Amino acid sequence: MKMTDNNLCWCGSGKAYADCHQMNDAKLALLQSQGKEVPTREMIKTPEQIAGIREACAINTAVLDEVAKHIKAGMTTEEINTIVYDFTIAHGATPAPLGFCGFPKSVCTSVNDQVCHGIPSQYDVLKSGDIVNVDVSTIYKGYYADASRMFMIGKVRKPAADLVAITKQCLLKGIEAAQPWAHLGDIGAAVSALAKKHGYSVVTEFGGHGVGVEFHEDPFVCHVGKRNTGMVLAPGMIFTIEPMINMGRKGVFVDAANDWTVYTEDGSLSAQWEHTILITENGPEILTY
Numbered sequence: 001m002k003m004t005d006n007n008l009c010w011c012g013s014g015k016a017y018a019d020c021h022q023m024n025d026a027k028l029a030l031l032q033s034q035g036k037e038v039p040t041r042e043m044i045k046t047p048e049q050i051a052g053i054r055e056a057c058a059i060n061t062a063v064l065d066e067v068a069k070h071i072k073a074g075m076t077t078e079e080i081n082t083i084v085y086d087f088t089i090a091h092g093a094t095p096a097p098l099g100f101c102g103f104p105k106s107v108c109t110s111v112n113d114q115v116c117h118g119i120p121s122q123y124d125v126l127k128s129g130d131i132v133n134v135d136v137s138t139i140y141k142g143y144y145a146d147a148s149r150m151f152m153i154g155k156v157r158k159p160a161a162d163l164v165a166i167t168k169q170c171l172l173k174g175i176e177a178a179q180p181w182a183h184l185g186d187i188g189a190a191v192s193a194l195a196k197k198h199g200y201s202v203v204t205e206f207g208g209h210g211v212g213v214e215f216h217e218d219p220f221v222c223h224v225g226k227r228n229t230g231m232v233l234a235p236g237m238i239f240t241i242e243p244m245i246n247m248g249r250k251g252v253f254v255d256a257a258n259d260w261t262v263y264t265e266d267g268s269l270s271a272q273w274e275h276t277i278l279i280t281e282n283g284p285e286i287l288t289y
Contacts, residue, residue, distance in 0.1 A: 011046040011236075027181070028234060037231045043219065044236035045212055050278065052143035053212040053238060057276055057287040059093045060138040060145035064289075067136070073128045073154045077109040080134060081120035088138060096137035096144055096215050103260065108135035108148075115244050115252050115262040115270040116206055128154025131164055133272045137215065146211050146240050147288035148274040159247065160269055166198050167245040167271035174223065174241040175277055178284040182233050188225020191243045201250035203270070206262065208240040211276055235281050242274030 009020035021044075028038045045053065066087045067080060084107040088095050095106030103119075110118035110133040111126070118133075126132060135148035150164045170191045177190035192202050208221030219231050223243040246252075248268025255261040264270050278285045 010041070011044070013047050024235060028232070031232055039219070039231060039234050039237055043210060043217070044234060045238050045278075046236075049143070049212060050236070050238070052141055053145065053276075053278075054287060056093070056138050056140040056143040056145035056212075057147075059088070059091050059140050060136055060147055060276075061289045062091065063087050063136045063138060064134065064147060064149055067134050068149070068151070071126070071132075071134070071151050071153070073126055073130075075126055076122050077111070077118070077120040077124040077126070077132075078122040080109050081105045081107050084134075084136060091140075093138050093140040096139050096146070097135075100215060109133070110135070110261070110270070110272070112269055113264045113267050115203055115246070115264060116272060117260045117262050119258055119260055126153045129156055129160070130154075131156060131160050131269065131271060135272070135274065139215075143213070144211050144215050145288055146215075146242075146274065146276050148242065148272055150271050150273060162198075163200065163245065163247050163269055163271045166194070166200065167243060168273045170194050170202075170223075170243045170245055171241060171273040171275065174243060175275065175284050175286065178233055178241065178277060178279060180233060180235050180279050180281055180283065183228055184219060184221060184230030184233065185225035186227050186230075186233075187241060188222045188230075189227045191223040191241075192225070195243070195245050201246045201248065203244035203246060203250055203252055205252060206244060208242045208274075210237070210239045212238045233279050235279050237279040238276065238287070240274055240276050242272060244270060244272045246270045 130153040137146040173190040174187045177186040210217030248266040251265030276288045
């Protein structure tokens with residue numbers, strides 16, 4: 001049905017179309033007519049969906065806070081998995097990674113030269129000097145959240161600590177660039193410029209993604225890009241920004257033994273931070289911490 005001013009808005013807000021999405025829809029149509037790539041309506045979350053995703057994000061943040069209370073040298077990555085599973089289930093939620101495309105655990109734990117998708121194991125013991133990414137994804141009442149943090153175990157050497165700190169700054173720069181009516185390329189440009197400034201490289205095979213109604217949705221968010229290119233960022237979009245920054249070269253490979261864990265090709269350290277963000281009329285809003 002063609003929307004008119006007095007129709008209730010398609011988003012389910014209960015407001016008249018003219019008082020809700022009409023102006024943004026018109027702006028997207030104009031930008032598309034000018035040759036810009038614009039999000040589909042499915043990528044624009046409704047108020048009901050946003051509310052549900054917020055709830056999932058709150059639990060996801062609490063899971064990471066629980067990991068932060070306990071992570072230490074001498075613990076195994078399997079123990080991290082147990083913390084994540086037990087805490088998530090106790091809060092009425094489900095770990096999204098568990099069983100996803102055959103993934104065997106409830107969380108990804110990527111240590112040192114592991115870029116992402118590290119599988120927790122009773123044989124992987126954290127030691128002083130390690131850096132580890134804990135990537136938590138949560139399903140709550142059918143909605144998804146996704147975020148990760150870096151943890152430094154014991155006494156970490158300065159080069160590794162600097163990588164962790166700069167990678168977080170790359171994340172924040174990417175979020176800062178994710179303004180309404182900007183472009184996906186602005187995010188990648190901001191991330192890669194800061195990484196390059198410090199002599200690091202950016203992984204391009206993996207990136208951020210839409211999230212909320214499904215675990216992985218469009219669009220793909222590359223962390224290398226050119227300003228004013230790529231899809232227009234419209235209010236209501238929800239996606240992750242999750243730069244993976246290598247101390248050495250950007251090349252990576254997937255472990256043939258498990259077909260999941262990604263390593264740096266040159267054995268250098270890698271770090272990653274991730275947030276789920278919402279594009280609003282006033283700028284990006286971080287939904288996870």
